[in-house]
Amino acid sequence: MEKYLTKRKFSDSSEASNVDFSKHSRVEINLPDLPLDPGMRTRILDYDPNVRDEVRRAYLLKGPCQPNSHEFPYTLFGKKPRRFNVAWFNVKEYSTWLEYSVTQNAVYCLYCYLFKPYVGAQGGGDTFVSVGFENWGHKEKLNQHVGGFKSVHNQAWSKCKDLLNNKQRVDVAFAKHLTQSSIDYDIRLDASIDCIRFLLRQGLAFRGHDESETSANRGNFIELLQFLADHNQSIKDVTFNNAPLNLKLTSPDIQKDIVHAAAIETTKLIINDIGECFFSLLVDESRDISLKEQMSVVLRYVDVEGRVIERFLGIEHVPNTAAIILKETLDNLFSRHGLSISSLRGQGYDGASNMKGELGGLKTLILNENASAYYIHCFSHQLQLTLVAVAKNNSKIVSLFVLLTNVVNVVGDSCKRLDRLREQQASKVIEALGLGEIISGRGLNQETFLIKPGDTRWGSHYGTLISMITLFPSVLDVLEIITEDGATPEQKCEADMLINSLQTFDFIFSLHFMKKLLGITNELSQALQRKDQDIVNAMNLVRICKMQLQNLRDSGWDSMLTQTTLFCKKHEIEVCNMDAMFLLPGRSRRKYPKMTNLHYYRVELFYDVIDLQRTELESRFSETSTKLLLFMACLNPNNSFAAFDKNKLIQLARLYPNDFSDMDLEILNDQLETYILDMLNSSEFLNLNGFGDLAQKMVETKRDKVFSMVYLLIKFALTLPVSTATVEISFSAMKIVKNRIRNKMGDQWMNDNLVAYIEKKVFADVANQDISNMFDKMKTRRRP
Structure with a gap:
């Protein structure tokens, strides 16, 4: 046998001892913690071969890192300063792969990072993989990187598509004649998703102590699926004993994957709804039933219809409530969802003193990075407690x-x-x-x-x-x-x-x-x-x-x-x-x-x-925040805009230098005079009750386009977190989802449950097909 096989040679004994020849060996990696910034990533070849596809799939599902609202810095090229053009993210040829690194001030290619082989200088060498491209004056280099049909970039793109498309795998191609099996799989998966959707919306537990067929306590998921099968013959024909032994879609791992897919799709709808809007941040921390510090993050923004929306973004475990730790956790959360601190226009906290301290608190750390992210005391929280x-x-x-x-x-x-x-x-x-x-x-x-x-x-x-x-x-x-x-x-x-x-x-x-x-x-x-x-x-x-x-x-x-x-x-x-x-x-x-x-x-x-x-x-009520609120009160439409004061509104605009230039202030001065005359002489703007009604009526009558700068001030007024209890609701939900019986829930498992439970209305808009597609993309499935 040695005549035909070459023995592997180890450089030293330590290398040989580190090799695990067990077929059950598996390298674990925490996919949610993968760095989103391309300048901070580990080379794909440095990952263990057993997990590379999982890492690739995770990055493809997250999409390219494109911080649209980031303040891109200038770099001096010769005598002319240049910077990255955010419009490149929207170019059809670049939108799916072009990534920007905030830490390196350079762009990268997502596809080539995941699948590019070493081919020397072809396709720009490693410029778009590990070095980073930052020659902002030569956009044509991006086209050269894409190249022709057989280019390295396009080959990598093709591999990315194949990885996410389970239906294109070789084993699936050989099984195309098994059409009925594929239909049965879809019915089975859809039934599992329906059961999980019901349990998530109710905040109920999934597992039972014994899920075997003879058990009297099989858990809510199995019992609900059995009930559904008993009342639907088509589901009964493809589930439990009528399903392949390795494709029943009822195991705990399958349940967690479906819940995770549901949370991803729910969060995706929230992020898409925010779009490029400015938003405010609401943060609080509390201990769960297992005495782990959890930071709840809620975003407040104004949607395209002029409505104030508050959305729960997630729960993040923090080792302690030191301000620097909270800031790092927040940065990682924003990176995962493609959000930027520069889009913040307000922040509100309640609870730990290090979250509101003037010198070293989270509030100050964010203000140092974005001076327009004004802190406002969270009005709905009883001041007496603090x-x-x-x-x-x-x-x-x-x-x-x-x-x-x-x-x-x-x-x-x-x-x-x-x-x-x-x-x-x-x-x-x-x-x-x-x-x-x-x-x-x-x-x-x-x-x-x-x-x-x-x-x-x-x-x-x-x-x-x-x-x-x-x-x-x-x-x-x-x-x-x-x-x-x-x-x-x-x-x-x-x-x-x-x-x-x-x-x-x-x-x-x-x-x-x-x-x-x-x-x-x-x-x-x-x-x-x-x-x-x-x-x-x-x-x-x-x-x-x-x-x-x-x-x-x-x-x-x-x-x-x-x-x-x-x-x-x-x-x-x-x-x-x-x-x-x-x-x-x-x-x-x-x-x-x-x-x-x-x-x-x-x-x-x-x-x-x-x-x-x-x-x-x-x-909590500094001179700046007090002025800010009093200036915003001048926009109140109550009593036929009795509080309107043009000079104070101009001062309000001056508090947002990144949004109102000197030229904009001159335009706003004239626009305000026209705006108040229009409001006082329009019957549809009579008897309005508060900023919310005003914003929605302006969108309804297209006045938000006519008085765009005034509407921006109204949005800032609505975005500031002066009245909210969503953060406290999330902690109440946490006590329901992670209770005494379920006290061993992992952080990701709890977060997925909370996203679907708290954002029930958004979750209701997520189609089963979207969850199914995400579920199939997350791992290589034995899909017939």
């Missing part, structure tokens, strides 16, 4: 809310204790009425209860503070009952510790202080979460809120101390001597700075927390 989170930077405020949560949990632990709390409160109300301390009347002295503070329940913290102050004596009575009648020694001990903690000046002062602080911002928080935003009034409330905080800092200390002292005396709690030395319980005097109680409560607590709130409001 202010509580900011206040918790002070350790004493953290202790306050931890203690309140413990009290609510202990007192509200059972129906029996809640009944006792109601009884105690009712008896005290009757006693107060008898003494004339309170009056009776319709709607007064209604039954109340302790409200549990929750980070996802808007207004709950303020409600907790109010209810605690109102029910304070009744809460103490219930805790005393627990110390005597508790079921276990632990319950008695816990209740006794809570009584001691509640009856301190420290707790009472923090309780009344935070109640006062959140009371100042409560009206603003309520106004900001209304759907029908009145921007002018909202900004006035922001200004008033800042003034109230400043007044509280300047002259509110004495009244706060008096209020706390009166409450303590009423409930027989020892009042703190402000001139005595402060000693934090549990700390050594040597390890804590020497200060009086007055200094601690006034400076370390009172001033410190107020300053944190003012800084937060300034960050």
